[in-house]
Amino acid sequence: MSRLRLGVNIDHVATVRNARGEGYPDPVRAAEVALAAGADGITAHLREDRRHISDADIDQLAVICRRRGRPLNFECAVTPEMEAIALAHRPHAACLVPERREEVTTEGGLNVLRGQNAIAPAVRRLAAAGIRVSLFIDADEAQVAAAKSVGAQVVELHTGAYCEAVRERRPQAEALLGNLRAAAARAAEFGLEVHAGHGIDYETVKPIAEIPEVAELNIGHFLIGEAIFIGLGPAIQRMRALMDEARASAAA
Ligand code: PXP
Numbered sequence: 001m002s003r004l005r006l007g008v009n010i011d012h013v014a015t016v017r018n019a020r021g022e023g024y025p026d027p028v029r030a031a032e033v034a035l036a037a038g039a040d041g042i043t044a045h046l047r048e049d050r051r052h053i054s055d056a057d058i059d060q061l062a063v064i065c066r067r068r069g070r071p072l073n074f075e076c077a078v079t080p081e082m083e084a085i086a087l088a089h090r091p092h093a094a095c096l097v098p099e100r101r102e103e104v105t106t107e108g109g110l111n112v113l114r115g116q117n118a119i120a121p122a123v124r125r126l127a128a129a130g131i132r133v134s135l136f137i138d139a140d141e142a143q144v145a146a147a148k149s150v151g152a153q154v155v156e157l158h159t160g161a162y163c164e165a166v167r168e169r170r171p172q173a174e175a176l177l178g179n180l181r182a183a184a185a186r187a188a189e190f191g192l193e194v195h196a197g198h199g200i201d202y203e204t205v206k207p208i209a210e211i212p213e214v215a216e217l218n219i220g221h222f223l224i225g226e227a228i229f230i231g232l233g234p235a236i237q238r239m240r241a242l243m244d245e246a247r248a249s250a251a252a
Contacts, residue, residue, distance in 0.1 A: 001212050001251045004243050005040040007073050008236060009197075009220025014052035016224075027053065028060045030224075030232060035064075037233035038240050041071035041092070043197075043218045045106075046085065048077055048099060055085070062089045073218065075136075078115065078122050087129050094126050095134040095156055095195075095218075105221075106198065109137035109158040112146035120150040127151065134195060139176070139183035148190040155187050156195040156218065159208055163199030177207055184213040202242055209246035217243065
């Protein structure tokens, strides 16, 4: 089984900064700490309403990731404005996500089946610029097939429903994990790289990391919350250790 990469999403460092309109805490400093603590890459979501990450943050994150030779995963909605920003920076990767202004976070995956007329040309233009394009989708085999047909190289499976069911001790959790496993296997059959993210914590990381096709996890909110108590570096190191343990026990 391949080594599982960890992308650290630093959006919510910016959420705390923006709550007071100050310049701190700085998400770029958080990215530096995350990389030093063993993150394989940095993920940041530039939302249309700029509620957390700003354009200036993206400018600086692109510089530090390039300088350190680590991937920046630029998350954005499928809009002409976001596509232009991605093309201007040419990050290692772009993850296309659905976005509704009223939502608290990214609730549910991109409907690639319904949106393929807009998504396919955006994927084509980003990929032509050398950006690895990922689509954030629900664990649904029809969405996986649609992602393949629009030319994505990667699918990121939305783990939010599963993680929430585990936290609330709901019996559906097992079935939701089964959906993630099935979608990951289907994506791999199509030759897509499989990532997973949303809502992952120290408990849910294990079953998700055990899915053999998953190559990368993107984790943010829990790590930033945990950083308040134990520091960002130690929180990332603990998550990394749990990922490695899960991978080793799945391979045994
Ligand atoms: N992956 C994607 C595509 C996301 O939109 C998010 C949330 O911004 C994450 C991963 C990280 O989710 P969380 O912050 O809940 O760990």
